[in-house]
Amino acid sequence: MFIKGEIEVAPDKSISHRALMISAIAEGTSRIKNFLKADDCISTMNCLKKLGVDIAEKDGEIIVKGNGLKLKGSSAILDAGNSGTTVRLLSGILVGQNFTTKITGDESLSKRPMKRIVEPLEKMGAKMKSKNGYLPIEIEGGNLKPINYDSKISSAQVKSCVLFAGLSAAGVTSFTEPEQSRDHTERMLKNFGAKVEINKNTVSIKGIAKLHPSDVFIPGDISSAAFFVVAVAIVKNSELKIKNVGVNPTRTGIIDVLKRMCAKIEIENKREIAGEPIADIIVKSSDLKSTNIERSEIPLLIDEIPIIAVAATQAEGITKITGAKELRVKETDRLKAMSSELRKMGADIQELEDGLIIKGPTKLKGAKVDSYKDHRIAMSLAIASLIAEGKTEILDKDCVNISFPEFWCLFGKIKQ
Numbered sequence: 001m002f003i004k005g006e007i008e009v010a011p012d013k014s015i016s017h018r019a020l021m022i023s024a025i026a027e028g029t030s031r032i033k034n035f036l037k038a039d040d041c042i043s044t045m046n047c048l049k050k051l052g053v054d055i056a057e058k059d060g061e062i063i064v065k066g067n068g069l070k071l072k073g074s075s076a077i078l079d080a081g082n083s084g085t086t087v088r089l090l091s092g093i094l095v096g097q098n099f100t101t102k103i104t105g106d107e108s109l110s111k112r113p114m115k116r117i118v119e120p121l122e123k124m125g126a127k128m129k130s131k132n133g134y135l136p137i138e139i140e141g142g143n144l145k146p147i148n149y150d151s152k153i154s155s156a157q158v159k160s161c162v163l164f165a166g167l168s169a170a171g172v173t174s175f176t177e178p179e180q181s182r183d184h185t186e187r188m189l190k191n192f193g194a195k196v197e198i199n200k201n202t203v204s205i206k207g208i209a210k211l212h213p214s215d216v217f218i219p220g221d222i223s224s225a226a227f228f229v230v231a232v233a234i235v236k237n238s239e240l241k242i243k244n245v246g247v248n249p250t251r252t253g254i255i256d257v258l259k260r261m262c263a264k265i266e267i268e269n270k271r272e273i274a275g276e277p278i279a280d281i282i283v284k285s286s287d288l289k290s291t292n293i294e295r296s297e298i299p300l301l302i303d304e305i306p307i308i309a310v311a312a313t314q315a316e317g318i319t320k321i322t323g324a325k326e327l328r329v330k331e332t333d334r335l336k337a338m339s340s341e342l343r344k345m346g347a348d349i350q351e352l353e354d355g356l357i358i359k360g361p362t363k364l365k366g367a368k369v370d371s372y373k374d375h376r377i378a379m380s381l382a383i384a385s386l387i388a389e390g391k392t393e394i395l396d397k398d399c400v401n402i403s404f405p406e407f408w409c410l411f412g413k414i415k416q
Helices: 013-024 039-050 084-094 115-123 156-166 184-191 222-234 253-260 295-300 305-312 325-329 334-344 375-385 397-402 407-414
Strands: 004-007 027-033 054-058 061-067 100-104 127-131 134-140 148-150 171-176 196-199 202-207 215-217 239-246 264-273 276-284 317-321 348-351 356-360 368-370 393-395
Touching (some): 013 061, 084 100, 222 305, 222 375, 334 348, 334 368, 375 393, 375 397
Parallel strands (some): 004 239, 027 215, 148 171
Antiparallel strands (some): 054 061
């Protein structure tokens, strides 16, 4: 078996969420092209509709009639499903409203920490009630004051939450993080007319803001592309072009790491649309070498660690990943999940408190493995199955619909 062809991957999930939310609080009609119709993004859309935002689809575009910063109260509880992005970002908008809102989510999301947003929002004057820092969460909006918040963790979700809240606070709100996380929110807010300033790892925004409508094009998600990049790198005699992928520098850590592992990757046709860089990625079969990944790199490839672990099983030498404790509070404990399931397939992998140690190359074997209903675990194990001898069965494999509904179709299409 080998991989050949040309594909486009799912639209970017992070940008799709933000496009909906920022369009909703702009004053006027915005159009979103190439929107990701995955479960997480639909959760955001449904929550915004309950808050009185007029959202419709026409000719393949999502049309959002923004209400400005003031939304309409909802007597219904907002259901974020499995989407941490929905809860954390939307909370930053809700604290500026003159009503009380309750947000809940599914069983998995209810186990994910929300104190990280409660703390800064309460400092801004919001009244928050939660279940010991977990969902459900109740938000009483009101008059906000700007703050200078120094975050202990690098998180695009927490940063975005504070920036959204800052839109409704008179004055300048700033957010500082240890290492820069993905910057889609800053880029898009600028595109919609917000006054945003960036100084190294500090982002500042001026409120009270008036956002103008804008058209947004969603590029292909590099986190989704990463699965196929690794697939081609580890399957012999393979070559693939992945078109129209977002190559935002705060997201291309996966490319940097794979190139360091001697992956044959080229970036072509680079251009910029609506403030986001886009390009085509060409990857060929490679003889991978091991590498070390440390804490400073983690924020730029936080979602790609599971698929990097798969690549490391085929790399010569010992790959060590540290500083990735944040993966324990994702949709599942991703460090534990990848260690457990790749070991079932014969990988030489050791779980650390904050990372993984993987020795390669190792010949993998087919096995019955568990996705833990985590989309990135399911897709990573699917890529591992390409080089495994024998049959691999992945439990709850349909969880890929959270971020990449077309994954299994593309997975079947690329194999020759």
